Each structure stands twice: as C-alpha cells, then as structure tokens.
Amino acid sequence: GENVEQHPSTLSVQEGDSAVIKCTYSDSASNYFPWYKQELGKRPQLIIDIRSNVGEKKDQRIAVTLNKTAKHFSLHITETQPEDSAVYFCAALGAAGNKLTFGGGTRVLVKP
Amino acid sequence: GAVVSQHPSWVICKSGTSVKIECRSLDFQATTMFWYRQFPKQSLMLMATSNEGSKATYEQGVEKDKFLINHASLTLSTLTVTSAHPEDSSFYICSAEGTGVGQPQHFGDGTRLSIL
Numbered sequence: 001g002e003n004v005e006q007h008p009s010t011l012s013v014q015e016g017d018s019a020v021i022k023c024t025y026s027d028s029a030s031n032y033f034p035w036y037k038q039e040l041g042k043r044p045q046l047i048i049d050i051r052s053n054v055g056e057k058k059d060q061r062i063a064v065t066l067n068k069t070a071k072h073f074s075l076h077i078t079e080t081q082p083e084d085s086a087v088y089f090c091a092a093l094g095a096a097g098n099k100l101t102f103g104g105g106t107r108v109l110v111k112p
Numbered sequence: 113g114a115v116v117s118q119h120p121s122w123v124i125c126k127s128g129t130s131v132k133i134e135c136r137s138l139d140f141q142a143t144t145m146f147w148y149r150q151f152p153k154q155s156l157m158l159m160a161t162s163n164e165g166s167k168a169t170y171e172q173g174v175e176k177d178k179f180l181i182n183h184a185s186l187t188l189s190t191l192t193v194t195s196a197h198p199e200d201s202s203f204y205i206c207s208a209e210g211t212g213v214g215q216p217q218h219f220g221d222g223t224r225l226s227i228l
Contacts, residue, residue, distance in 0.1 A: 034216055043205065043219040044156065089155060098144060098209060100217060102155045 002027040002094045006103025014111055019077040021106045023090035026071070032093035033073045034100070035064060039086045047088075048075070080110045115139050116208050118220025126228055127198060133191045133223045135206030141186035142208035146217065147179070150203040162189040196227045 003026040013019050025033075031052040036044035050057045050064045050073065057064050061080075066073040077084055090103040115138040123131050135145055143164045148156040160181055161169040168181035178200075180192040189208075193200055203224050207217040 036219075041222075041224075043221045046216050046218070049216055099146075099158060099161065101158075104155045107153075 002030060002092055002099075002101040004090060004092050004101045004103040006090050006106055008106060009104060010107045010109070012109045012111060013080050015080060015082060017080055019075075019080050019084070019108055019110075021075045021088055021090065021108075022072060023074070023092075023103045024070075024072040025092040025101075027092065027094050028068075028071060029095035030092040031095050033064070033066060034091050034093075035062075035075050036089045036091065037086045038089065038105075044089060077108075080108075082110050082112050084108060085110045114208075114210050114218045116206065116218045116220040118206050118223055120223060121221055122224045122226075124226045124228065125196065128195055129227075131193045131196055131225060133193075133204055133206070133225075135189045135191070135208070135220050137187045137208040137218075140208075140210055142189075142210075143186060144209045145183060145189040146207045146209075147181065147189075147191050148205045148207065150205060150222075152203075156205065159191075164189075193225065196225070198227045201225055201227045 006023045034049035035047050037047045038044040048062050048064050050066050061078045063076040087105045087107050089105050091100040117136045119134045145162040147159045150156050158171050159174045162181045162183040164183045170176045183189040203222050205222040207219045
C-alpha cells in the first residue's frame with residue numbers, strides 16, 4: 001500500500017520567515033495530495049491541495065509543489081505568522097481507491 | 113459548505129462500557145465516510161471506510177467486532193466502541209468525502225474518549 005514520509009517532524013521559524021515541509025510517497029499512481037493544518041485538540045483543516053496534473057499551486061501565503069517523477073511534494077508557507085503555529089499533515093490519495101494515507105506530521109512553531 | 117459534525121466531543125466512561133460516536137455531514141450527502149484514530153502527537157490512522165448501505169471496510173489490525181460501524185443514511189455514520197477498555201482511549205475523528213469525483217475529505221471535530 002501507499003507509504004507517506006514527512007519531514008521535518010518539528011520546525012521552528014522566526015515570524016516573517018518561510019517554512020517548508022516535504023513529503024514523499026511510494027505509490028506512483030497516487031493522484032491527489034492535500035495538506036491539512038491541525039491545531040491542538042481540533043479537527044484537521046484542509047489548507048491546500050494539488051492534483052497530479054499540476055506542478056504547483058498557490059493560495060496567498062501558502063504554496064504546494066509536486067514532483068511526480070521524484071514522488072515528492074512540498075508545502076511552502078511564506079511570511080509566517082504566530083497563528084501559523086500548528087501541526088501540518090500531508091496526505092496522498094492512491095488511484096486505486098479513496099483512502100488517504102497521512103504523513104507523520106510536522107509541528108510548526110512560529111516565534112514572534 | 114462541506115460541514116461535518118461529530119458528537120460527542122468528549123466521553124469519559126468506565127471500562128466495559130460501549131460508546132457510540134456519531135458523524136454527520138450537515139450540508140452534503142456522503143456515500144463514504146472514514147473513521148480515524150489519533151494518539152497524542154501522532155498522525156491520523158485510518159481505522160475503516162464506512163459505505164452507505166453496505167458493510168464497512170476495516171484496515172488491517174482493526175477489530176470489526178470491537179469497532180462497529182453503521183452507515184445507515186447518506187448523512188450519518190456511527191462508530192460504536194464495544195466493551196471499551198483503557199487502551200481504547202484515544203482521539204477518534206471522522207471525515208466525509210464531498211460529492212462529486214475527487215472531492216477532498218472534510219473532518220469532524222473529533223471525539224476524545226477516555227476509559228477509566
């Protein structure tokens with residue numbers, strides 16, 4: 001089955017700096033890659049997603065890039081703010097079904 | 113749009129009790145819902161896929177007799193943790209897939225289950 005690796009597990013940045021989280025996946029047939037933000041004790045919230053027919057997608061301060069050949073995708077947060085502090089999860093959806101496989105998560109701390 | 117409601121948000125009960133958790137899609141129909149379990153500081157682990165009108169599909173290692181899933185309508189799936197024990201204590205989250213091809217999953221608020 002699909003295996004998703006996420007790095008780093010923790011990330012501390014200064015307010016205003018950029019944050020980058022990287023994920024790799026194993027199933028070359030995976031075709032949908034969402035990113036979720038989860039604050040402590042709350043639900044994961046979809047912040048951005050990308051499909052396999054697109055290489056990059058941007059939404060204000062958040063962008064996601066996808067390299068299908070290398071089977072990796074990354075989340076970029078620019079001009080970080082304290083409210084960006086949370087745990088971020090990447091996920092991959094295999095072509096065979098509708099199950100999402102999640103990465104291990106990255107705990108992001110934005111220091112004011 | 114795409115709101116998923118989960119109830120209850122927090123349950124504390126004695127060992128041996130069965131606990132039912134509800135997951136509702138409020139403004140859309142969900143033929144498929146998913147149940148996840150999340151331990152502290154860990155990722156979401158898929159337990160089972162709930163299909164409206166048919167039996168749930170359980171992931172390897174998840175006891176179907178322990179975690180009963182019912183998806184009787186297009187807007188409601190329930191997870192019942194039967195004869196719960198302290199090791200079942202966890203954060204349980206449901207999600208529902210939006211209508212249409214390739215729609216993202218939207219998550220409920222989760223249920224924190226504590227078994228004494």
